[in-house]
Structure formats: C-alpha cells, structure tokens
Amino acid sequence: MTSETTNPQNSQPRRIRLAWLIAIIIAVAGSTTVVAGLLVNIFQRKQEAKNPYLRFVDVTNDTTDPAEWGKNWPREYDGYLRTVVPTRTKYGGGAPSEGMLPPEKAEKNPWLSRMFAGYAFAIDYRDRRGHAFMLADQENTKRTKERKQPGSCLHCHASVIPLYRQTGFELAPTAPPAEQIQKGFVAIGKLDYWEANARLEKSGHKHPVSCVDCHDPKSMQLRVTRPGFINGIKALKAHEGVADYDPNRDATRQEMRSFVCGQCHVEYYCGPKTTLFFPWNKGLKVEEIESYYDGYKFDDGHRFYDWKHEETGAEVLKAQHPEFEVWNQGTHGKAGVACADCHMPYMREGALKVSDHWVRSPLTNINRACQQCHHYSENEIVQRVETIQDRHYALLTRAGGALVDMIDAIKAAKNASASEAQLASILELQRKAQWRLDFVAAENSMGFHAPQELARILGESIDLSRQAQLAAVSLKVTLATAPTAAKPAAAN
Numbered sequence: 068m069t070s071e072t073t074n075p076q077n078s079q080p081r082r083i084r085l086a087w088l089i090a091i092i093i094a095v096a097g098s099t100t101v102v103a104g105l106l107v108n109i110f111q112r113k114q115e116a117k118n119p120y121l122r123f124v125d126v127t128n129d130t131t132d133p134a135e136w137g138k139n140w141p142r143e144y145d146g147y148l149r150t151v152v153p154t155r156t157k158y159g160g161g162a163p164s165e166g167m168l169p170p171e172k173a174e175k176n177p178w179l180s181r182m183f184a185g186y187a188f189a190i191d192y193r194d195r196r197g198h199a200f201m202l203a204d205q206e207n208t209k210r211t212k213e214r215k216q217p218g219s220c221l222h223c224h225a226s227v228i229p230l231y232r233q234t235g236f237e238l239a240p241t242a243p244p245a246e247q248i249q250k251g252f253v254a255i256g257k258l259d260y261w262e263a264n265a266r267l268e269k270s271g272h273k274h275p276v277s278c279v280d281c282h283d284p285k286s287m288q289l290r291v292t293r294p295g296f297i298n299g300i301k302a303l304k305a306h307e308g309v310a311d312y313d314p315n316r317d318a319t320r321q322e323m324r325s326f327v328c329g330q331c332h333v334e335y336y337c338g339p340k341t342t343l344f345f346p347w348n349k350g351l352k353v354e355e356i357e358s359y360y361d362g363y364k365f366d367d368g369h370r371f372y373d374w375k376h377e378e379t380g381a382e383v384l385k386a387q388h389p390e391f392e393v394w395n396q397g398t399h400g401k402a403g404v405a406c407a408d409c410h411m412p413y414m415r416e417g418a419l420k421v422s423d424h425w426v427r428s429p430l431t432n433i434n435r436a437c438q439q440c441h442h443y444s445e446n447e448i449v450q451r452v453e454t455i456q457d458r459h460y461a462l463l464t465r466a467g468g469a470l471v472d473m474i475d476a477i478k479a480a481k482n483a484s485a486s487e488a489q490l491a492s493i494l495e496l497q498r499k500a501q502w503r504l505d506f507v508a509a510e511n512s513m514g515f516h517a518p519q520e521l522a523r524i525l526g527e528s529i530d531l532s533r534q535a536q537l538a539a540v541s542l543k544v545t546l547a548t549a550p551t552a553a554k555p556a557a558a559n
C-alpha cells in the first residue's frame with residue numbers, strides 16, 4: 068500500500084500544503100477587505116473632494132459678497148481682505164501709504180504723456196494696487212469721470228456675472244444659461260459706464276473681484292467666468308487646431324491656476340465700437356496680436372485702431388497689461404509654473420495647506436513664492452530679479468526716448484507742410500513702434516515674466532522709431548530744399 072494518505076512520509080508536506088492553502092485564503096480574504104476598504108475610502112475622498120468643506124452658510128452663483136464666503140473659508144477671506152494693504156518694491160507699484168492713491172506713471176516716465184497724446188490715458192494713468200481697490204479706482208479715475216467710457220469696463224473690475232445673467236435672462240428667457248450670460252455681457256457692455264455701474268449697484272452685486280469669480284460655489288473647484296476670456300481662449304485654441312475648447316471642461320488644474328488670472332490680466336479691446344474682446348485669434352505674441360488688429364475691420368469698414376495720435380495724426384493702438392500673454396513666452400510659463408505658484412503660494416496654517424489669497428508682488432513673499440523651487444538665499448533672489456528689472460528699465464527708457472524723437476521729427480515734417488500721402492508710411496512705422504513699446508510698458512512685471520522676449524520687442528520698437536524719425540527728417544529736408552514743388556495743405 069503506497070497510498071499517499073497513509074504514507075507517513077507524505078503527511079508532513081500535506082499539512083504544510085494545507086497550512087499554505089489556509090494562509091492564502093486568509094491573505095486573499097484579508098486583501099479583499101483591504102481593497103474593499105480602500106475603495107470605500109477612495110469613494111469617501113472623492114465625495115470629500117466634491118464637497119470637502121464644513122459649511123456654515125450656503126453660497127451660490129449669486130453670492131458675490133466675499134464676507135459671506137468668508138464665514139466658510141475664513142483663512143482665504145482673511146488673505147483677500149489684506150489686498151488693501153499697500154506694498155512697495157523697487158518697481159512694483161502701489162500707494163505710498165494707506166488711503167493714498169498710487170502715483171501717476173508719467174511722473175517717473177514723462178514720455179508716456181507724449182505716447183498717449185489725445186487719449187484718456189494721457190490725463191490719468193496710475194500704478195496699480197491691490198484687488199480690493201479695483202472698482203473704487205475705476206470709479207475715481209479721470210478716465211471715467213471726464214471721458215465717456217463703455218459698460219465693458221466692469222468686465223474686469225467688478226463681480227459682474229450675476230448682472231450679465233439677469234440681463235441676459237430678461238432678453239432671452241428660454242436661452243441656455245451660458246448664452247444668457249453672453250447676451251447680458253454684450254448688452255451691459257454697450258451701455259455708458261455710469262449707467263452700467265448704476266445697474267450693478269441696483270442689482271446688489273457691487274463688489275470688486277470676488278470668490279464666485281474664480282470658484283464654483285458647490286465644489287470650490289477653480290473655474291473661469293469672464294465671457295471675454297472664455298471667448299478669447301476658445302479662439303486661441305481654435306487657431307492651434309483644438310475645436311470648441313471650453314476651459315472649464317478641458318483645462319488641467321495647473322492651467323486653471325493661471326487662467327483665473329488671465330480673465331483680466333490681458334490685452335483687450337473694450338469698445339465702444341464693438342463688444343469687448345481678447346485679440347488672440349492668431350496667437351499671443353506681440354506681432355500675432357498686431358496682425359489680428361491690422362486685419363480687423365470695424366462695422367464702418369475702417370481698419371482697427373484705438374485713437375488718433377494728437378500730435379501726428381497716426382491711427383495707433385493702445386496696449387493693456389498683457390501679463391498672461393507675456394508670461395506665456397517666458398521660462399516659467401513654458402515650465403508650467405502658474406501665476407498662482409508665485410502670486411498665491413501655499414502656506415501652512417496648522418495642519419492645513421492654504422493658498423495665500425493676499426494676491427501681491429511675490430517679492431514681498433519670497434520665501435513661499437520662490438524658495439520652494441529655488442534653493443538660494445532671499446537676498447540673492449532679489450538681486451537676480453532686480454538685475455533683470457534694472458536692465459529692462461534702462462532699455463524701456465531708451466525706447467521711450469526714441470519714441471519722443473520720432474514724434475518730434477514727424478511733427479516737424481508736418482509743420483513743413485508734409486502731405487498725408489507723404490506721411491502715410493511714416494505713420495505706419497509709428498503705429499508699430501508705439502504698439503511694441505506700449506505692450507512692454509503696460510506689462511506689470513518690469514521685465515521679469517519674460518526678460519528675453521520683452522528685450523526683443525523693445526529692440527524692435529527702438530529700430531522702428533528710429534526708422535520713422537530718419538524718414539521724417541529726410542522728408543522735411545526734401546520739402547525745405549524743393550520750395551517750388553506743389554504741396555497740398557498740411558493735415559491740420
């Protein structure tokens with residue numbers, strides 16, 4: 068009998084095998100429990116991620132008062148409130164002290180007044196300060212007090228979306244919500260600034276940028292709300308070959324950490340000749356935007372321009388704070404470092420990681436804004452930034468000087484009775500030179516966001532100004548040495 072069951076020699080391994088089997092069963096059962104537990108945990112986490120906060124009050128798409136949100140999220144609200152605090156760095160603007168307006172930019176850079184001759188920016192154009200002031204500063208500038216401005220100005224200076232929604236609803240009660248917002252945006256934009264402002268006040272939503280502008284009130288996820296940005300980024304993506312782009316559906320979280328700022332810190336056309344738009348249909352670089360403007364025709368068939376330069380008659384472009392566009396061309400933008408990484412860095416509050424909602428110059432916050440990536444001393448970081456900024460400022464000042472020389476030369480040619488036809492190509496050069504210089508000057512990082520790109524643009528501006536100056540000077544000489552030639556009357 069050699070049956071295995073009775074073979075004592077075999078009973079040992081058999082027991083071992085049995086033990087193994089039991090162990091495996093236990094292990095499988097155990098790991099199943101662990102996996103099941105994990106799944107439950109993941110599910111809970113996901114639920115938490117959807118609604119991770121203890122709420123004391125309910126906030127909705129119509130809650131524009133940040134104080135209400137502050138009851139649920141006091142740490143973020145506290146940071147938001149601190150945007151009233153004036154801060155100053157070597158180039159970073161701001162009010163000298165609490166309650167005072169920031170200085171006029173032309174005090175330091177008198178060439179700005181020549182560049183803006185005949186435009187509202189020549190009468191009042193100040194350094195920026197914190198978010199809390201954005202609506203008050205818009206109401207207080209001579210640009211709205213003494214000049215007519217469109218309702219579109221509110222797009223970036225107020226928590227204006229509920230007013231858009233409400234207005235759009237009245238115009239098209241059955242349209243989908245997104246369409247209603249677009250309709251309201253167009254209708255409010257067309258109004259006179261003060262009329263739109265009065266409607267905002269009446270609607271009960273008169274606040275500067277608020278929590279609801281960057282956060283979904285249900286999930287607290289980041290979102291973009293500004294129609295100008297939603298339309299602009301869609302046009303940009305279409306140009307890049309992506310159809311029907313919707314940032315709130317298609318963007319990554321890291322992208323959203325810059326997109327929320329790109330709602331306002333961008334170049335735009337505000338009206339009144341057409342609805343506010345971001346000129347991104349051909350790309351974000353300075354000449355891509357210029358090319359879009361040059362090809363753009365207003366309803367009256369005239370080529371796009373912002374105003375007629377008072378001293379020369381050139382139809383010129385006005386650039387506005389293109390932080391988003393310029394950041395995109397820089398090292399940090401290319402490396403995926405977001406606006407929020409530097410301007411709203413994380414800070415620890417006990418066990419919590421909180422984003423600093425005191426949006427401001429990162430140079431007032433180097434430890435958290437830069438040193439999480441750059442492990443050298445605070446002093447050295449400031450030195451590196453200021454070296455970039457000093458070089459940038461020197462080149463900017465030279466470009467301003469070249470612009471003034473150009474304007475003087477064109478004026479002199481005009482005074483010598485140069486005709487419109489003779490001046491046409493020179494005024495084209497002015498348009499190009501001025502667009503480049505203004506684009507760089509209006510950007511608020513004093514070169515930091517993309518040093519090389521901005522130096523390239525300034526180099527071009529200086530060259531274009533000097534070309535125009537040279538052409539104007541030789542035109543004047545020609546006119547002076549040919550006194551008998553038939554000359555049409557001067558333009559003015």
Ligand code: HEC
Binds near residue numbers: 329399400407428452
């Ligand atoms: C790598 C860090 C970094 C990133 C990313 C970044 N910035 Fe900046 N930003 C700076 C620095 C440094 C300055 C210069 C501050 C100064 O001179 O005090 C600055 C200046 C500014 C200013 C002027 C602030 C002031 O007080 O003078 C604005 C506005 C601004 N950035 C907006 C943006 C926006 C919008 C984005 C994203 C599209 C962005 N920044 C991305 C570092 C960054």
Ligand code: HEC
Binds near residue numbers: 193388511
């Ligand atoms: C696309 C968004 C956007 C629109 C539209 C917009 N602004 Fe602004 N505005 C900003 C941003 C961003 C700043 C801060 C950066 C700066 O000062 O360059 C600013 C700054 C300002 C300031 C403070 C600094 C200064 O220029 O004196 C005033 C005043 C102002 N805007 C008025 C207006 C008026 C008037 C209009 C309508 C003609 C308008 N804004 C339309 C985004 C916008």
Ligand code: HEC
Binds near residue numbers: 320411
């Ligand atoms: C200009 C856009 C903007 C505004 C306005 C804004 N936030 Fe945020 N908020 C952000 C960004 C960016 C983050 C980082 C989110 C991320 O990385 O996912 C953030 C994160 C948060 C978070 C997540 C936790 C944290 O701190 O990272 C909370 C909660 C929050 N914000 C509350 C508020 C409240 C309350 C207000 C109004 C008082 C507000 N936010 C206004 C942009 C904004």
Ligand code: HEC
Binds near residue numbers: 225406407411
């Ligand atoms: C709704 C439009 C809007 C949004 C969104 C917005 N900003 Fe601003 N920002 C402004 C305006 C307007 C000012 C100028 C306010 C003034 O001077 O009265 C400003 C000022 C600033 C300043 C200067 C602060 C100071 O103390 O001098 C910085 C830095 C800045 N913004 C960065 C950002 C960043 C980073 C984001 C995204 C997280 C962002 N902003 C989102 C409109 C906006």
Ligand code: HEC
Binds near residue numbers: 397409429440452518
């Ligand atoms: C999230 C990470 C991150 C943060 C935050 C960050 N940087 Fe950078 N920085 C980078 C990367 C990545 C590069 C590119 C390095 C490379 O490609 O070699 C860079 C490059 C630079 C350079 C080289 C200049 C250039 O344009 O090539 C300077 C200067 C600099 N950073 C300064 C700063 C300052 C100042 C701050 C804070 C306001 C800051 N960085 C915040 C990641 C970061």
